[in-house]
Amino acid sequence: MELRQLEYFVAVAEERNFTRAAERMHISQSGISAQIRQLERELGAELFDRSARTITLTVAGKAALEHARAALAAARAVGRAVEETAGLIRGRLAVGMVVGCTITPLFEALAGFHRAHPGVELSLREDDSDQLIESVRSGALDLALVGTAAPPDGLETLTVISERLVAAVPAEHPLAGRGRITLRDLADHPLVCMPPGTGLRTVLDRACAARGLGLKTALEAGAADAIADLTARGLGVAVLSESMARHYRDRLTALPIEDATDPALLALVWKPTPNPAARKLLAHCRKTFATWPQALGA
Known part of the structure; x- marks a missing residue:
């Protein structure tokens, strides 16, 4: 049994038609039919009722569909985990902070991240908050600690301080x-x-x-x-x-x-879909800022 056979099986089950499933999977109809037949032989049961114009799942097919989807999801998760690990073994993380920043929890988070992931190259840039926010939006920075009057549109925000x-x-x-x-x-x-x-x-x-x-x-x-x-x-x-x-x-x-x-806000900002390294640094930041006496709610 191969993952591609499960992919073809799920496609036929969802399309309820071999031709449409073949088009979706970019394979010939005869090719997808042959793969489904091979899968049925290995399982020892027919997965589809082909007697009517519309393809339907047999009892065995219905039982197999949920597990096939779960197997494919698990395979994708394995791929993502490996990609994230590779991204944390090597890569680059660009961080910004407001000019004159003396916020020690940010420095502690950077140090903790570096100890845990020494293969990731860290860069740190000082600038005014407006420029930092635009750099995060453009992708030039992965995340930044900024001062702002309100959470910036289009970015995720972790408010550290909110005060008058x-x-x-x-x-x-x-x-x-x-x-x-x-x-x-x-x-x-x-x-x-x-x-x-x-x-x-x-x-x-x-x-x-x-x-x-x-x-x-x-x-x-x-x-x-x-x-x-x-x-x-x-x-x-x-x-x-x-x-x-x-x-x-x-x-x-x-x-x-x-x-x-x-209030004026001091906040970490990042794009809605951070890369693996940025997610790890955010985790370190959440931990260090949570124990900071000046943090929101402390």
């Missing part, structure tokens, strides 16, 4: 004594914030546009450390996420922005 924006100022700043502020309060002060193309900046710009406000961006930096250092030196009001601002509470006071209600 805050302003951060040194103790001597006029806003430091305020418990909460609004976006309009920020209009009178120069801002130090992330550049366009980043998730935090997109959330800020959308919130301002919704209220018809134009804020003055004095300085832009891609790393939270740089934003905090510039702000601590009196060069403007920092706009950061809640968890970012907590890192600098020894020198900056965080002020919730009441009317900036939409």
Whole structure:
């Protein structure tokens, strides 16, 4: 008994016609008939009732059909397993991350993946979030850690952090004594914030546009450390996420922005059908981010 015979048997059973089954399997009608006859001889029973114009399954044929389909599915699964193993023995995995990223669970996931699959060549690229998202869409990157205002269309997303924006100022700043502020309060002060193309900046710009406000961006930096250092030196009001601002509470006071209600997201993004290596890295990422104190729900 051969797999191709089972394929021909299933085709005839589904088409209920030898001619159509032969066309579907790209074989002559006489060829598929001969293979079915050979299968019936090996099994010792007829699988089809050929007495009428429409081919029907015999009792034996009905009993065999489910098992034939299962055998073919198992054979395909074997092929996929081998392909995935080969893909993890050799290959390349391209990963992206936002500029200035210091997210240690991502680094731990990359290290764990490398230890488990040393034959896969890893590449890592920094860029702003908009560019990273487009690179994932185009296939230039397999997955990326990005900041975004909302899950990108057409991509799968694992949200790591979802939190609101805050302003951060040194103790001597006029806003430091305020418990909460609004976006309009920020209009009178120069801002130090992330550049366009980043998730935090997109959330800020959308919130301002919704209220018809134009804020003055004095300085832009891609790393939270740089934003905090510039702000601590009196060069403007920092706009950061809640968890970012907590890192600098020894020198900056965080002020919730009441009317900036939409959260900024930190998320892993990838195409709906990731390759085997990307799936394995995602598994490592899920594990490392699940124990990260700043992760969503922690």
